[in-house]
Amino acid sequence: MSFSISLFHQFSTLHGVQKIEAKLNLDRGDFVSISGISGSGKTTFLKILSGLIQPVNGDILFGDQRWLDTQRGFLLPPQKRKIGMVFQDYALFPNMNVLDNIKFAAGSELEESYLHDIIDSLGLAHLLTRFTYQLSGGQQQRVAIARAIISKPQLLLMDEPFSALDEALKKSVQSFIYELHQKFLFTTLIVNHQISDIKAFSNKFLKFEEEKLVAYHPKMEYDYTVEGIILSKESIDLEMCHVTVSYNGHTYQIPLPAKEAGKLNVGDTIKFGSYSR
């Protein structure tokens, strides 16, 4: 299933007119990292994908579902897109406690076992009856993440989702999200200032350059901490490879430069990312 995006948008800011141009094709299950300087339009881009902002021109097709066609004046409302979103400022509902915030997002399709899995993995069990004003920034961020993934969205958009977490918690939350991503294969787009935080998970990299969203390959610098066994290798293109690694009962997909992957064989051991538990 492909996710094709073609759009142009311009809007006024304090510094003048800001433009965004994006033309790209993603696949189901892609884990995409988006970077760019402040004010380059990253958040606006996520809001356009979610249907909260209608661009000046654009066409978005998610699988066989048309989300946007400005030429025909068509915009699929956000309610019908099955998207989970972590907002930069969390956007938790102050009138609800933590549990109600998560349940509100789940709607009528709440799976109790999945709910408990999320609550435990994000360390929210002792916070369920608290209101947002009783939570720290990091706790609010974890509730926002739980709320975004509880409905098993087909597209997960995350705007700076780890900015308020300390290093230890960040790694644990990151690997939990990656685990869920691998399990349910929701297409994930993450805007993150610290590209090193999500580099190890991402299989595609986009950045805003001169108002255009372009693909690039970042320089890989792993913080090698654990050792796994290589299960398979798959070329993405001439420069990049996906290496599937088994570690501690889980499988991880690691994007590696083709040169580096060429030196490795199936069955070899490899030390990899800081994201593992």
Place this chain on the structure above:
Amino acid sequence: MEENFLETIFLTLKLASVTTLILFFLSVPVAFYLSRSHGFLKSFLEIIITLPLVLPPTVIGFYLLLLFSPGGSIGIIFNQLFDVKLIFSFPGLVFGSVIYSLPFMVQPIYAGLEKIPVQLIEASYLMGKSKWETLFKVQLPNCMPAVYTALALTFTHTMGEFGIVLMIGGNIPGETRLASMAIYDSVESLNYQQANHYALILIAITLVLLGLVHLWRKKAYKR
């Protein structure tokens, strides 16, 4: 104390309660529309809603008298369709109060809805919730201080209205005689003690209400 004292106080509270209830259900959709719109209709509606705030009550009362009278356009409709007389009757007073107190209910709720961060609304939409579901489960519960203020202002304002009552209600005990009319009547007949009884009751009810609203707002602001 006059014979109809309790009846008059009860009728005043009944009018304030009925008006507040009707206005709440009428004002929420209006405030919601105003908080989401930008065009000409919004500006026009805002002006119309603000009119009762700036016009002398006697002006509104005078035109309502013309409209509600048996020959007036609204009076004829109500008379023929529902067999209801609007002039010098309780339904007429309710009708007039709803128009006169409209800005006291709409304005605070509108201001409260405007202050809700747009991200909360966006988050709710992305969770598949409709605009109305978002209004009743996210927006209104998060602007309860504004709702409490609107309810209290409308109730107390209706309780003390005089100009419109004088024009379209008259002074029929048990039917249209309200506390404000009774005070006026008592002063006219130099019965200051009776006027004082009515005035003190109105002050007491208003103080209790404002105190309750203060407590509710304080509780709501904690979140």
